Amino acid sequence: MTFSTFATGDVDLVRLDFPPASAVQVLAGWQSWLAGADETPGDGGSLGWRQPELPRAGDLSGGAGPGVADAIKAAVGLPPSAVQNSTMGHMDLVMYLAGGSSTPAPRGFVAGSDVITTVDSAAAHAIATGIGQWPAAAGNASVLVDPLGGAVSDVAAADSAFPWRQQAAVLQWYVEPAGNQIVAANKWLSSAHHAVQQYSAGGYVNYLEANTPASRFFGSNLSRMSAVRQKYDPNGIMFSGLNF
Secondary structure (H helix, E strand, O other): OOOOOOOOOOEEEEEEEOOHHHHHHHHHHHHHHHOOOOOOOOOOOEEEEEEOOOEEEEEEEOOOHHHHHHHHHHHHOOOOOEEEEEEEOHHHHHHHHOOOOOOOOOOOOEEEEEEEOOOOHHHHHHHHHHHHOOOHHHOOEEEEEEEOOHHHHHOOHHHOOOOOOOOOEEEEEEEOOOHHHHHHHHHHHHHHHHHOHHHEEEOOOOOOOOOOOOHHHHHHHHHHHHHHHHHHOOOOOOOOOOOO
8 A cells, every 4th residue: 555644733723612502503504614614634623512511613724723713603603602722733632632641541432323414404403402312410422523525525435435425424422321321321322313313324334333234334335345245254254243
């Protein structure tokens, strides 16, 4: 394999916090801003919120942090409750995104995903409904919304195993349950899937869920994946946890 590398540089980290009740407007405005964002490494960032905490919109950019923050505020149409804009070197950013420690404590999640075809107002309401079904008194559950625009869509759906090239975003649902909350966490995950079902094209294979068919993760590419596996690994040595 031949790799094309590029030099690292300082990166601006931008985060805007908004009032909890504004989640739908924030998500819709963030998607509107994304439509005109530059296709550069890091642009697009992610949006997430925790139940019952604040929705947050964020982005990574090279030296353009204040301008990005202003653009997101304008697209959302609401003043944020807090704004963070800091410049980090490459490894400082890696550490920040990894949780801030080189020796993090082990963490356990109940998690799942949905690939959303179009994030419009109706889909935003459905996402907010999904996260809102986790009881606030039970601690924090989260949904992270990662965009699928930009360079992701430059590759045809059939040109790699990852089929979700023309969809809008990946939702990552997760909760860190206490030992007695596992059943409740799985029930919440099912209800979150149900809330966005009509907007969901499938799931992201990095979030395997029990009793879920492989077609949910590979879509129309599943038959080719099965043929490749049968040809090169008929005995299932490279077991992935998916039965196909």
